């Protein structure tokens with residue numbers, strides 16, 4: 001058994017100061033220490049997939065990051081691990097517990113995942129080892145993890161067994177101030193058949209944001225249309241890991257300590273897939289964060305199948321989550337005005353823009369390889 005600080009302090013000395021995760025009872029002493037440590041920026045995520053998005057965003061802003069979770073959450077993490085971390089070569093240090101370990105009495109819901117945890121990591125080509133349980137083994141274990149991640153540019157995992165870390169009392173957790181409930185501005189006035197094309201909305205956001213703001217385009221044709229309008233190093237296309245664009249934007253803002261405006265171009269389908277992230281954003285209060293939900297009421301990228309968004313008021317949801325300024329728009333002028341104000345007033349802010357169903361003709365895919373996009377973005381982002 002080790003004490004939490006036996007691991008966290010040497011990790012901090014190596015620069016791992018940005019952590020995100022979801023608790024597990026096996027993690028309690030460890031996570032309590034992490035949350036209580038003044039030197040750690042910790043984001044309590046709504047899901048493990050979101051935690052990986054947030055940690056990836058922090059990495060893009062130049063921070064070494066760690067995700068901690070239960071192995072049940074490994075299921076929630078598979079998509080970002082395989083199509084965000086792997087694809088872009090984002091080396092997050094991943095610590096998962098080992099509920100249901102063979103031979104250890106545990107609850108039935110952990111039985112299968114307990115048996116396959118190591119195999120699942122290996123299948124995802126994530127090198128891993130058991131979390132060190134002797135203080136003398138911590139630094140060598142961290143060195144091995146760092147060597148691996150430097151070599152592959154991809155995650156490395158530690159699997160934490162029951163009782164690996166000694167008890168640590170949870171200190172009082174600071175609560176972020178809750179802003180007054182925002183009143184969304186604007187209403188939708190244009191008939192669905194008359195709405196602007198999605199690429200027109202993206203063009204307005206891109207032009208208004210300029211090249212001084214980080215622009216994150218979600219999975220599918222939003223990212224592809226953003227690329228088609230012209231690649232710039234401040235643009236990052238989340239080609240996989242649908243739903244994580246907003247978490248990536250949050251991690252980027254927090255990791256970069258608000259040094260840049262961050263603008264997320266989300267889809268209605270993607271926003272719905274990780275709706276919990278709106279709560280994490282509202283709680284975290286990133287001041288220079290603008291979330292634009294480009295709503296065509298469909299999964300247009302996969303053929304136009306309806307989402308439930310025609311009956312969803314994202315503006316009210318955002319207000320309830322703690323966003324500060326919120327607009328509903330469906331005209332070009334109103335979108336430009338909302339983005340301009342949204343980037344110049346303390347956030348988190350949200351623009352819900354309704355657009356027509358359809359795509360730009362002959363839409364290409366990013367010709368830049370994901371790792372190249374990531375490298376360019378990181379060179380652009382101020383260190």
Ligand SMILES: Cc1ncc(C[n+]2csc(CCOP(=O)(O)OP(=O)(O)O)c2C)c(N)n1
Nearest residue numbers: 219220242267268269270298299300301302
């Ligand atoms: C986890 C995951 N599920 C499903 C998909 C397939 N997929 C790619 S884009 C997309 C639709 C995205 O819809 P939305 O966010 O509303 O954007 P739109 O295409 O309408 O602009 C889907 C379902 C995926 N890439 N990843």
